[in-house]
Amino acid sequence: MPNLKDLKTRIDSVKSTRKITKAMQMVAAAKLRRAQESAEAGRPYADRMNAVMANLASGASGADNAPKLLAGSGENQVHLLIVATAERGLCGGFNSSIAKLARAKAAELTSSGKTVKILTIGKKGREQLKRDLGDKMVDHVDLSEVKKIGYSHASQIASDIVSKFNLGEFDVATIFYNKFQSVMSQIPTELQLIPAKFELDEGQDAPFYEYEPGEVEVLADLLPRALSTQVFTALLENGASEQGARMSAMDNATRNAGDMIDKLTIVYNRSRQAAITNELIEIISGAEAL
Amino acid sequence: MATIQFDLVSPERKLASLEASEIQIPGSDGDFTAMAEHAPVLTTLKPGLLSVKVGNDLMEYIVTGGFVEISGSNASVLAEEALPRNEVDTSVIEGLIEKATIALEDVTAENKDDAEKRLADTKALLSLI
Numbered sequence: 001m002p003n004l005k006d007l008k009t010r011i012d013s014v015k016s017t018r019k020i021t022k023a024m025q026m027v028a029a030a031k032l033r034r035a036q037e038s039a040e041a042g043r044p045y046a047d048r049m050n051a052v053m054a055n056l057a058s059g060a061s062g063a064d065n066a067p068k069l070l071a072g073s074g075e076n077q078v079h080l081l082i083v084a085t086a087e088r089g090l091c092g093g094f095n096s097s098i099a100k101l102a103r104a105k106a107a108e109l110t111s112s113g114k115t116v117k118i119l120t121i122g123k124k125g126r127e128q129l130k131r132d133l134g135d136k137m138v139d140h141v142d143l144s145e146v147k148k149i150g151y152s153h154a155s156q157i158a159s160d161i162v163s164k165f166n167l168g169e170f171d172v173a174t175i176f177y178n179k180f181q182s183v184m185s186q187i188p189t190e191l192q193l194i195p196a197k198f199e200l201d202e203g204q205d206a207p208f209y210e211y212e213p214g215e216v217e218v219l220a221d222l223l224p225r226a227l228s229t230q231v232f233t234a235l236l237e238n239g240a241s242e243q244g245a246r247m248s249a250m251d252n253a254t255r256n257a258g259d260m261i262d263k264l265t266i267v268y269n270r271s272r273q274a275a276i277t278n279e280l281i282e283i284i285s286g287a288e289a290l
Numbered sequence: 291m292a293t294i295q296f297d298l299v300s301p302e303r304k305l306a307s308l309e310a311s312e313i314q315i316p317g318s319d320g321d322f323t324a325m326a327e328h329a330p331v332l333t334t335l336k337p338g339l340l341s342v343k344v345g346n347d348l349m350e351y352i353v354t355g356g357f358v359e360i361s362g363s364n365a366s367v368l369a370e371e372a373l374p375r376n377e378v379d380t381s382v383i384e385g386l387i388e389k390a391t392i393a394l395e396d397v398t399a400e401n402k403d404d405a406e407k408r409l410a411d412t413k414a415l416l417s418l419i
Contacts (some may be wrong), residue, residue, distance in 0.1 A: 041303040048299065048366055052332065052359055151301040151370070209361070212319045212333035221334045222357060225370070232301055 018257035025250035032243035039236040054198035072195035080170035085125030092249030099128040154232030177234040178241035186241035292326035337411040350375035
């Protein structure tokens with residue numbers, strides 16, 4: 001039987017763990033609200049951009065002079081996987097679910113004879129993939145110093161990707177991130193960035209636009225922006241998902257710590273009573289012996 | 291008088307949503323003014339001054355790029371950066387000029403003209419404020 005002092009120390013340590021997880025949960029809840037707000041605020045732009053691009057792309061993708069970003073390089077050999085994860089851990093399955101999806105995709109591509117390159121955004125995904133896919137990593141984007149993700153970060157990442165594409169380093173780019181569904185569930189998602197794909201909403205009738213300067217020029221101008229917007233949206237979704245995942249993970253941890261404290265307290269009280277009973281028996285039997 | 295629904299959105303937030311009577315837009319092929327029932331147009335923007343007339347009020351924004359989508363009763367401006375004019379001073383513009391100058395330095399030959407034009411347009415902003 002563990003002695004009383006050990007139990008007491010153990011209870012105290014679980015109590016302070018509970019305080020920490022509780023605090024982290026509250027911080028995550030506050031951050032989640034902010035992350036959700038910025039994801040919400042970015043939505044009108046992304047939606048409009050997507051609608052316009054879908055419109056333009058459906059007209060231009062068949063044309064011979066379609067921009068390479070839309071039509072692709074004509075090959076399907078080298079794949080770039082962009083793995084967007086968090087900079088911090090302690091957020092449940094958030095990072096590993098993305099890593100798992102990316103790893104499965106990498107394995108699938110490798111087995112069909114394609115070349116895989118990996119670009120990681122966020123430290124945690126890099127750490128998880130480094131062991132088995134470390135030799136395939138080409139670049140890493142560090143956002144650990146960034147407090148709030150802005151459009152400039154996304155457009156920086158996007159322009160890096162575009163310049164790599166223009167240098168012929170890869171043919172297809174896919175980004176992996178967690179889509180925010182609710183606090184309890186985040187969906188690991190893959191989205192193909194290059195060649196660009198835009199889905200036209202059903203039933204949305206596109207008015208016939210006059211394009212200035214020309215349709216091709218407008219498309220060429222907008223494609224890199226659309227790419228930045230897609231990256232930005234992915235990063236925002238990821239940010240909200242991370243906080244959501246952390247919040248529910250910390251909520252669980254707090255509850256587990258509470259359960260543990262209850263159990264330990266019962267053991268502690270029992271041992272204390274047993275000790276008292278023992279002492280009484282000793283005293284009584286001592287008195288009887290006299 | 292007929293009005294046109296004007297939305298100004300940046301990637302990070304919605305900046306304005308107004309019922310405007312007319313909108314002056316710095317299109318990359320030249321400035322133009324849109325009023326209600328304008329023909330559907332999609333055009334890119336050059337750095338310049340976007341002014342929106344709401345009743346008797348005039349709101350002005352400095353935009354650095356993006357595009358405008360006009361369809362009948364709607365005009366959506368999707369700008370990468372848009373600042374209300376009264377918040378912009380010379381130092382802000384100088385920052386933008388610096389950015390454009392840097393962009394010009396590491397641009398590929400085929401995009402050089404565009405980058406030069408961009409720089410010139412950005413410099414022209416100085417005369418607007």
